[in-house]
Every structure is written in structure tokens, then in C-alpha cells.
Amino acid sequence: MKKSLLMSLMMVLVIVPFLSACSGDEDASGDGEVAQEITVNASSEPPSLDPALATDTTSGWVIEHVFEGLYTKNKDGEVVPGLAEKMELSDDKKVYTITLRDAKWSNGDPVTAEDFEYSWKRILNPETGSSFAFYLYYLKGAEEYNKGKGSVDDVGVTAVDDKTLKVELNSPTGFFEKLLAFWSYYPVNKSVVEGNKNWVAEADTLVSNGAYKLSSWEHDNQLVAEKNDNYWDKENISMEKITWKMVNDATTYYQMYKSGELDLITSLPVDVIPQEEGNEDFKITPYFGTYMYMFNVDKEPFTNPKVRRAFNLAIDRASITENISQSGEKPAKAFVPYGVETPEGDFREQKEAYFEENVEEAKKLLEEAKQEEGWDELPAVELIYNTSENHKKIAEGVQEMLKQNLGVEVTLNNQEWKTYLDTTDQGNFQMARMGWIGIYVDPTPILDYYLGDSPNNRTNWVNEKYDSLMAKSKGIQDEAERMKVLHEAEDVLMEDLPFMPVYYYTNNYLTSTDYEGVVYPVNRYPNLRWAKKVSN
Template sequence: MKKMLVGMTATLALSSVLAGCSGGAEEGQEGAAVSQEEVEQEITVNAMTEPPTLDPALSTDTTSFWILDHMFEGLYTQDKEGEAVLGVAEDVNISEDGTVYTFTIREDAVWSDGTPVTAENFEYAWKRVLDPATASAFAFYLYYIEGAEAYNKGEGSVEDVAINAVDERTLEVTLNSPLGYFDKLLTQRTFLPLKQEVVEADPNWAAGPETYISNGPFELTEWSHNEQVVIEKNEEYFNADQIDLQQITFEMVNDATTYYQMFKTDELDFIMTLPPDALDAEKDNPEFQSIPYYGTYMYMFNVEQEPFTNQKVRKAFAMAIDRESLTENVSRAGESPAYAMVPTGVTTPEGDFREEGGAYFEEDYEEAKRLLEEGMAEEGWDTLPEVTLMYNTSENHKKFAEAVQEMLKQNLGVEVQLANQEWKTYLETTEQGNFQMARMGWIGSFIDPVANLDYYLGDSPNNRTNWVNEDYDRLIAEAKVEQDEAKRFELLHQAEEILMTDLPFMPVYFYTNTYMTDSDIEDVAYYVNSYPSFKWAQVVPE
């Protein structure tokens, strides 16, 4: 749905995080003064794909997260600059030893149905994430809490989990040890509250607006599956007077050329991931934005599927693609070639984590061929087993996969087949391990190496490679309780070295997101670890 400005279709544009709102009246068509109140506060953006789920406990992908971030609010939330600030909690008391957090819930925090948000809503939601029957892929984020890991792994009881609603407005949480980034962690969707009576009344409560309840700036009003999601301003939100937008429509247009043209013809107000051919044309357009994104684009190897059962074969593939050519000539969005898992952007006592760790390998086509031959000899293969590279349906992913396919042929002498699936099906297929080599992206949920390295933990449901390394798991576990920051980062460097030696995946590049939005949207918040927030956005007169 497009906004209208005095009977004329208006266009929009993306801007950096703006400190203030535009004020006063501007001259509209034919000299008529147009006030802010006369502009419909509605925007249409492109989500590209169907969100696999809008259940906070089960969501794992950036599309679902993006919509959830507009509909829910946790104890902490992000401000315009991406910093963790109190959200539904109005106060927090931390014990002297840093392990006991006592949160006070805002008295004016209510659900979209008008009922109060309570401490019990948080206790129920978090323990539901940990319940083994829920099978939440992000349950491990709660392992910092006393008793959580044992319960989730079936080795303890829910009564031993130290998440307790003392009364309606008081939530007490006890950690295994102090955690300096607990506030950042709590901004994540895994820690959102839920109403027990809503969830337990209908197993499909999150499938449509009829049964969906949320507590954030917007509420779900329409979900036409595989077509669009519509959210509207939640008048019950405690900060509703600060929300200008009345409606956000998330369209699901996957073809990059199509959604780019829809933006140019005013059918869409916001798009991301521009087609490579459009980047040169738009790079000087004030509507264009290129924002660093704290994540890694990669191809996973299933280490239980030949030929990737062999480490030398995996390394040969990793060394046989030209990352600089891929980023400069195929994606062309300003990404950085990646030779490790953790992106740049993490400040340590010694500098930047990535710069300290450096690159773990480099392109070397002759060495790649030698490794491939050695790996094949070790396995007794006269010819390499046929390889299929899978990717989720997207014009950009297709072009990238085709370029990688050609590089592996030219530089390694390997013929690779390509296959693609729609996002939701693709997630299910890779989760089941039905692949050899598959595209994936992982965005750190907060800016810390542990948020990236957690992906390859042996018991992480997100780790689809079947790779398990006890030393790797041990080092990350030690890092999570280490209070000396320098020692903690050193443990994480050691863990990354193990990961990059075994190579259950091949990193390709560190992300940069490209966006376009029409020029009459202000106060969009651009984050480096999630998609932009329209919480503070407003449509202004031209």
C-alpha cells in the first residue's frame, strides 16, 4: 500500500539515522501547504521471502527476525544507534558478584489485547525455549542461566532453571557466572515474552493475526502467506505516542530485478540487496545506502557427505575461488573477502579481533589441486564423487553460485552441479543434512566473536555441517566464563583457529547490506547486526 500526499503518489528515500523530526509545513503541489499530519504514515517494504515462522522461540532467520523486531519488545531493546537500552524493564538491579539480575517490569507495559505484560510472561517464554519439546534452535543462548543447559539437554528439571517471577512485575534471573554482554544478549528474539494462555490454546497461534498477540510498537493484522505480512501501529504500546507509522506492509518479492523495478515505479518504498547491475547506477543516488553488516556469507560442507568427509578436499575448495573477483564483479556491494569466520568490527584490548587473527588461508590454485589429489588418494577415489552446490532461491545467490561453479571448474578442475529451493524448504533441507555443499549466511546477534563462533558448536541446532570438535566446544565454553577480556579473546582466537583448520565451511565474504528507500522517509535506524528498524520512522512531505 503506497502512501498518498494530497492525492498524489509520493516517493520515499533512505536516510542515515536522523536525530530529529522534520517540522513545519512544506509547499505541496500547486503551492498548497502540506503539514505532517496530512501525509499517510504507511510504507511498503520488501521482505523478499515468506518468514518461516513468527514464533520467537522457533525463528532463526533474518526475515522472521525483522518482522518480530517491529512487533515485540524484550527487557532490553536497541536504541537508534543500536545500543542496548532498557525496554519493557524500567529498572534492573545487579548483584555485587554480577550473577543475579532483578528486573522490574514497566507498569504501563501491556499486550496488544490490553492485558498487562508480566514477569510470568518472561518466565514462561524463556522456559518454553529451553523445553526440549520446543526444539528451539537458539536455546543455547540461555545456557548462561543457572540450570538452563541441563534442562534443555534432558539432564535437569525446569524447577532448577533460575528464571523466577517473584511477583507480577519482578523477574529474577541467576547466571552461572558474570556476563559482561548480558544486556546485549537480552535484546535478541529468543528472550521475548509470550502469553502462556495464548500459546497453549492453539498450536498454530503464530500463523495468523486472529490468534497473534504481541507487545511491541506494531501488531500483526494480515498474513497472506507467500504474498505479504501487514503490521499496524499497536495503540496499546507504552511508547505509542512516539510511533508515527500507522502501517508497514512487508511484500515477498524474491527476484531482484523485479523488486528493483517495483521500487523505481513506486510500488515499493524500501528494498535491500540490490541487483549487481543496479549498483553502479545507484551508488551516487541519495536514496542508496551501503551499510556494513556483522556477518559472514559462506558455503557449508556436510562433513558426513562425500567428498567433504575429507579435510583436504574441503580446503582445496576453499582455496580455489577468487573472493576479490566475486565481491568486485559479481556481488559488487562493497563486501570484504573473508578468510575466517569472525568479521571485522569487534574491539579488543589489542585492537580489532579480525585484524589480530588475520587470514587462515589464501587463494592458491596449484596448492588447491595438490590438496584435492591428496584427499582423493587418502579416500581411494579415482574420480571425485559428484558435487551439488545448493542455494536458496534468489537472483543474487544464483549469480554467485554460477560464478563459484565456474571458478571451481577453471581453478580446480571440478564440475559442480547447482540446485536451489525456496527459503523455508531450503532451511528444512539443510537442517536435515540433505546436502553436500550449501550456501548460508550467519549474522552475529550481537557484536562479539562468540555470537559468530557459536554457530559451529557441536550441539548447536544451527550447525548443519555435522562437524563436531570437542576442543572447539571446550574453548568456547571456557571463553564464556572467562572474566579477563584479553584471555577471553585469546580463547576465542584459539577456537577460531581450530574451526579454520578443519574447515567444515568455506567463508566467502563479510557482508555489506545495500538499501534503497524513497526520499520522504526519515529516522530509519540502520544496524550492523540486523535489518533496519522503522520504529522511529516517519513519512514527511516532499
């Protein structure tokens, strides 16, 4: 009997440590709750986490978790008040009086109306060099100040007191609240920014006001954000910690997902998509943007519009989407993607294609261009793209089509993302890959890309008629009339073709089934604020 009791005690001592070892993913309190942490892949180092300077979706993904503006988006993608507690609109719909809710920065400072005034005037300051300053041109006096033709004192944003912000617009703007949810309108902490010119470079100096604050940043490796205890709505944030890895190689990050090192990836290697389709962790969603190649119209051979059209006609976009990208994208023969609802239906469905692939016509146009320019042979063409396995495969497909269909030899060159942005911004390219995502679902933020004075328009293409139509559209209150003018603007763009649209984006994801509540916006990377880990 004693021997039996001894054996029982030994079994208990063996089993209890084993059970404890299996509970490593539970929180330290021992109450059995699952630690609310998620690890995702950003692919690369975000070029800038300064809301005034960020221009890319990678930076935006982090910024939208650590900062917040007057308006934000809820789980359903609807624009709702963020830091704005109350908003009053004047009878002429040009003046907004906004009352701020009680909110704090991650360092404990109060968020004030002065922070907003300072931030908006900072992004408009020509010395800041913001590529997205034009998104604030809806403010009275903003464009003039940004272009060095007006005074900062005339810009239509004023802190009346600590909690009251007065905003004056050039004209009524029905989508202004959507703009306020975009990161260019986010505040920064005035005292922090003025106290340290490198405030945004490291986790311990970056002060933010959103749901999360940075806790560590190993450059080119990973970035970690943890729930901000000073965030006004922290009780409704379920995910406690987000880690963004920076793994560029698609095969590597796919294997990391499969081994459990990553919980979510935003793009799959194209060769694994067929085998993942149908799995419960696989998801394809529309993405309101266009994958394209820009032509530098100041560099031969793209100085000639017939060359630009010939390249467009020589590409089989359906073959690219079906055989290379394989993610359910739709071939693009226009610029504005599907998904914009208008009084007459979907904007894109009203005119889906401005051209059809036609190799014979492309050859004819190319020969005409060579004769016009006196070229015996077409000048050498280099296509550059940012480093990515999927971008490489698409570029190789385009390269082969141009060779087979036009006899044009195109060389390929890849660069890391930050370097690539600098190269294209400086105009040091002939043909370059680019993607453009609308900051809100409307033709305007898409078509604004090719405005003559848009810093994002790296093609050097300027068309006064196009710019005039875009400006006209922004003062029209009737939606049907506004969409008509936007169609006219797109007509001008697609006639001159300073670019080659390839397809309308989709996003393909793998998300661990251990998580629920991840939000997949139509024009952003996943929002993780309301995600919850439900099992280990």
C-alpha cells in the same frame, strides 16, 4: 460583467476538485499531514514469527517490530531498557532482580513476570524444538533441562510476583543485557499460546507486546503491521503502518521500487549497483555477518579435510566481491567479521587471513585426498542455495572457479527459503549456501555457530577442543584474555574448515527520499519505528 463573474466561478469549481484529487496521500482528516506508512520488501514469507522458533533474519525483522524484551535498542544502536524498568545485580554478578514496567499485550492483557518465566522455559523445553535454545544456556540449569538431563524447576528464571523477575546465571556474563535484547529472550503471552497451538499462524491470532501488531497477513504475498495502541512507548513511535511485501525476484522488486510500489529494498540486483551508486537514495552499510558455503563433513567428498581445504584455496574471493556481488564486501579468509573492538584493536585485523588462494596447492591437496580415499574420480558434488538471483550468480561463479581451477564439476540446485532451511537442517546436502549474522557485535555469537551441539551447525562437524575453548571464553571477565581464547577457538575452526567463508556482508539499500529517520543497524535489517514520511 455577469459573464466575467460566471467564468470566475466556473474556474474555481474546476480548480478546487483538481486540488482535492492531488491530495490523495494526505490523511482523511484533511489537516494536510502525510500518512505515516511505509512499504518494504521482505523477499519471502517469514518461516516463523514465534520468538522461540525463529532462526532467520526475515522472521527476525518482523518479530523485532511486533515484540519486545526486557531490553531493546535505541536509534543509535545502544542496548537500553525495554520492559525492564529497574534491574539490580548481586555482588557476585550472577543474580539479576528485574522489575517490569507497566505494559500490555496487544489484546490488553498485562505483561507479567510469569510470561517471561513461561517463555524462557518454553524455548528450553526439548519438546519445543527450538534451534536457538542454546542462547539461553547462560541461565543456571538451562542447558541441562534443554538436553533432557535436568529439571525445569532448576532453570534460573523465577517470577517472584507479577512485576518481579529473578534471573540466575551460571557465571558472570558481561554481555547479558545484549542477549536480553535478542528475540529468543522475548516473552509470549502464556494464556494465548496455551489456548491455541496455531496462535502464531495468522494476524488475528498473533498477540504481541511490541511497537506494532499484525493487522493482516496474506501468506506468500504481504504482511501488514500497525502501531500497537497498547505499547508502553507508543508516543515515541512515528511510523504508523508497515507493509512487508514478499517478492523474491530481484529485478521485479527493483522495478517495484522504481515505480513507487516499494519505499525501501534491502538488496539490489548486482547489475544495477554501478548505476545506483552516488544517488541520494542509495546506501551501503556494514553488516556483521559472513556469507559462506557449509560442507557436510558426513558426506563424501567433504569427509576428507584436504578436499575442504582444496575448495577453499581454489576460490578467488576478491573476484567474487568485485565482479559479482559488487556491494563493497570484504573477502573473507576467516569467520569473525570486522567491527569487533577489543583492547588490542579490531578483532579481525589482528589476524585477517588464515590462507591465501593457491590453485596449485589446491590441486595437490585434491590429488592426495583422492589417493587416501581410493577415489579414481572425485565423488559428484551438488551445491544448493536458497532461491535468489544474487545467490544464483555467486553460486555460478564458484561453480566456474572450481571447474576451471580443479576440474571439479559442481551441479547447482535452488530451493525456496523455508524448504531450504528444512533441507539443510536435516543434513540432506553436500555443500550449501549460508549466511550468519551476529545477534550482537562480538566474536561469540559468530563462533557459536560451529559448536558441536549447536542446532544451527548443519555441517555435522564436532571438535571437542573448539567447544572447550568456547565454553572457557564465556567464563572470562577480562576482555583481553577473553579475546585471546576466542582467537584460539577460531584457529581450530580454520584449521579443520568445515565451511568455505566467501565474504563479510554489507547491505545495500534503496530508500525513498520521502522518508527520514530509518535506522540501519549493523546486524539487523532496518528499524522502521522512528521512520517518518516527510513528503509525497
